[in-house]
Amino acid sequence: MGDFTVLAVSCIFVNNILLAQFLGNCPFLGTSKKMETAVGMAMAVVFVMVMAGLITWIVDHYLLKTLDIEYLRTVSFILVIASLVQFVEMFLKKSIPALYAGLGIFLPLITTNCAVMGVCLINIKEEYTFFQALAASLFYAIGFGLALIIFAGLRERIDLARVPKPLQDTSIGLVTAGMISLSFFAFKGMV
Secondary structure (H helix, E strand, C coil), X not given: CCHHHHHHHHHHHHCCCCCCCCCCHHHHHHCXXXXXXXXXXXXXXXXHHHHHHHHHHHHHHHHHCCCCCHHHHHHHHHHHHHHHHHHHHHHHHHHCHHHHHHHHHHCHHHHHCHHHHHHHHXXXXXXXXXXXXXXXXXXXXXXXXXXXXXXXXXXXXXXXXXXXXXXXXXXXXXXXHHHHHHHXXXXXXXX
């Protein structure tokens, strides 16, 4: 297998940012009640995560390391992510108002989404090259979207089922998320 194939399998399935590393659970649980909202959120996160991964890699390698101010990594990464989310928010508000309204508070929450920040920090920690950081950011984002869409599909089906009163809403959502997470752990031995 090629390096990028291993990286893809690792980021999407084995080390899924939501289901294996447990980062970004707030939008995962909050935007997964309807499939169209989940797909919109997945697309927004893919854009933000890929762009943030690239820009933070460039900022880290050509600014922070050059000036020997790596201690500002967290602050600078948050600024990059917040700027990107503002761009996405303005774009969706003008272009797709229904999706913008459907995402509600969860779109600005991408700014503080630990999955986006986690991917940026993983790219630096693993010492990825520029293209590896691009690929890893994309594959982690695809893994995030895959988990979100699977979960949304299951939640739509669960809404049609008779669920005991103590397990309704968030409780059944957490149980379902745990089962999906366990199924992704089956990929652990692949990479």
